[in-house]
Amino acid sequence: xxxxxxxxxxxxxxxxxxxxxxxxxxxxxxxxxxxxxxxxxxxxxxxxxxxxxxxxxxxxxxxxxxxxxxxxxxxxxxxxxxxxxxxxxxxxxxxxxxxxxxxxxxxxxxxxxxxxxxxxxxxxxxxxxxxxxxxxxxxxxxxxxxxxxxxxxxxxxxxxxxxxxxxxxxxxxxxxxxxxxxxxxxxxxxxxxxxxxxxxxxxxxx
Amino acid sequence: xxxxxxxxxxxxxxxxxxxxxxxxxxxxxxxxxxxxxxxxxxxxxxxxxxxxxxxxxxxxxxxxxxxxxxxxxxxxxxxxxxxxxxxxxxxxxxxxxxxxxxxxxxxxxxxxxxxxxxxxxxxxxxxxxxxxxxxxxxxxxxxxxxxxxxxxxxxxxxxxxxxxxxxxxxxxxxxxxxxxxxxxxxxxxxxxxxxxxxxxxxxxxxxxxxxxxxxxxxxxxxxxxxxxxxxxxxxx
Numbered sequence: 259x260x261x262x263x264x265x266x267x268x269x270x271x272x273x274x275x276x277x278x279x280x281x282x283x284x285x286x287x288x289x290x291x292x293x294x295x296x297x298x299x300x301x302x303x304x305x306x307x308x309x310x311x312x313x314x315x316x317x318x319x320x321x322x323x324x325x326x327x328x329x330x331x332x333x334x335x336x337x338x339x340x341x342x343x344x345x346x347x348x349x350x351x352x353x354x355x356x357x358x359x360x361x362x363x364x365x366x367x368x369x370x371x372x373x374x375x376x377x378x379x380x381x382x383x384x385x386x387x388x389x390x391x392x393x394x395x396x397x398x399x400x401x402x403x404x405x406x407x408x409x410x411x412x413x414x415x416x417x418x419x420x421x422x423x424x425x426x427x428x429x430x431x432x433x434x435x436x437x438x439x440x441x442x443x444x445x446x447x448x449x450x451x452x453x454x455x456x457x458x459x460x461x462x463x464x
Numbered sequence: 465x466x467x468x469x470x471x472x473x474x475x476x477x478x479x480x481x482x483x484x485x486x487x488x489x490x491x492x493x494x495x496x497x498x499x500x501x502x503x504x505x506x507x508x509x510x511x512x513x514x515x516x517x518x519x520x521x522x523x524x525x526x527x528x529x530x531x532x533x534x535x536x537x538x539x540x541x542x543x544x545x546x547x548x549x550x551x552x553x554x555x556x557x558x559x560x561x562x563x564x565x566x567x568x569x570x571x572x573x574x575x576x577x578x579x580x581x582x583x584x585x586x587x588x589x590x591x592x593x594x595x596x597x598x599x600x601x602x603x604x605x606x607x608x609x610x611x612x613x614x615x616x617x618x619x620x621x622x623x624x625x626x627x628x629x630x631x632x633x634x635x636x637x638x639x640x641x642x643x644x645x646x647x648x649x650x651x652x653x654x655x656x657x658x659x660x661x662x663x664x665x666x667x668x669x670x671x672x673x674x675x676x677x678x679x680x681x682x683x684x685x686x687x688x689x690x691x692x693x694x695x696x697x698x699x700x
Contacts, residue, residue, distance in 0.1 A: 324473040338484045342491050349495040352502035354522060360616070407589065 259340070268389040271397035273459070278401040279452045280462060284367040288402055289444040292362050295418050297357045298406035299399075300347070304362060306395025308339045309371050313391035315339075316379040323380075332375045340365045370394055374464030405447045507550070508532075513611035514597035515572045515580050531580075534571040538691070540564075542691040549641070554586040555593065562687050572599065580608045580697070583688055587680025590672040591616045594625065594680065598634065604695030607648070610634035610675060622673030633664035640696070645689040650678040 277283045281451035291301045315335050323331050344362045347355035379387040412435050456462050465472050507517045508528040520529045537547035540563045549568030557650045570582040580599045596612035610631050617623040636647045649657040653665045666674035
């Protein structure tokens with residue numbers, strides 16, 4: 259089940275082949291939903307679920323899909339899965355779905371999805387495609403959660419909505435950094451992560 | 465069969481579309497009751513917000529039952545008409561001419577005893593719809609509390625209208641000056657409206673959203689003017 263090659267498929271996207279910080283895909287949503295940890299985590303789980311299942315479905319259909327409409331078929335599969343995720347969130351996590359608002363729908367346009375379907379699922383077996391989907395989804399999610407951790411901690415002084423910076427600090431004059439909540443700081447945080455990552459993986463440097 | 469041929473492609477897409485349509489319709493219908501309950505609870509919590517009662521999704525229903533003890537629908541002359549105020553779509557009502565609208569009102573009796581009258585609002589901001597609720601004390605004039613929400617105003621600028629610092633400004637403002645209906649203005653800090661109306665500070669950098677709030681207050685509360693006046697003469 260987990261041969262050496264499959265392990266590479268699953269774990270590669272977590273670091274050496276990370277979709278966000280190495281391939282620079284899916285940046286848009288990484289900026290939009292990372293002001294708080296909770297929506298970032300829900301977004302990460304949603305994208306992982308969608309990319310894993312879309313990969314499996316496309317991989318199962320790969321020998322039947324007419325080549326001329328393969329992009330359309332991929333889009334239909336992704337769009338259907340995203341709508342299902344959106345409906346489930348609206349039903350069981352209404353507050354989070356309000357915060358994520360249009361960004362759930364925009365998973366459809368997340369480049370990671372089309373990239374994986376086109377580059378991997380169309381030419382691999384379902385189980386490998388599933389692992390690839392999980393790997394890429396988690397690789398995307400890790401970055402989202404790291405960015406959200408710093409933005410929520412420094413921007414709001416909370417983690418998952420719980421106050422972690424003690425009141426005493428505020429009494430001594432500490433202030434939350436309002437800039438962290440705004441989108442530009444997500445870009446800068448992602449850039450810092452890329453910096454650290456590249457400096458530890460010399461082979462990624464050009 | 466030739467997998468690259470036109471016939472195959474057309475059959476393939478038709479089959480795919482039908483299957484996907486079935487799956488989505490099934491998911492949407494299956495989850496609808498739960499979603500509608502969530503939307504209703506969210507609306508309750510917004511109405512409670514306008515009378516300065518904080519609620520969570522867990523206790524909103526209970527608090528709503530406790531504090532909002534009546535609701536009715538009036539027409540532009542202040543007469544009672546038939547209608548279901550909670551389910552009414554305010555945005556649809558706003559499209560009708562002023563004298564044909566049906567106007568829902570919610571009544572809240574909190575611990576202080578005097579009833580507050582809650583009026584729903586609906587308008588448009590810079591990027592999309594904005595809405596809210598404003599509660600008025602039983603003199604039909606003084607604002608008790610206000611709540612605004614938006615769909616997609618600019619974060620940090622126009623989106624500030626859904627934050628307490630902006631909403632708290634409305635408390636104690638008046639809708640009638642010398643017996644004439646003058647809606648509360650939303651003004652750039654340091655400026656005053658010409659007609660002597662009560663005013664609050666606009667959100668800096670959110671001019672169009674702030675104007676939207678002002679227009680919304682004007683257009684949504686105006687049809688209630690007769691009703692508010694009658695409250696005023698009854699209770700003062």
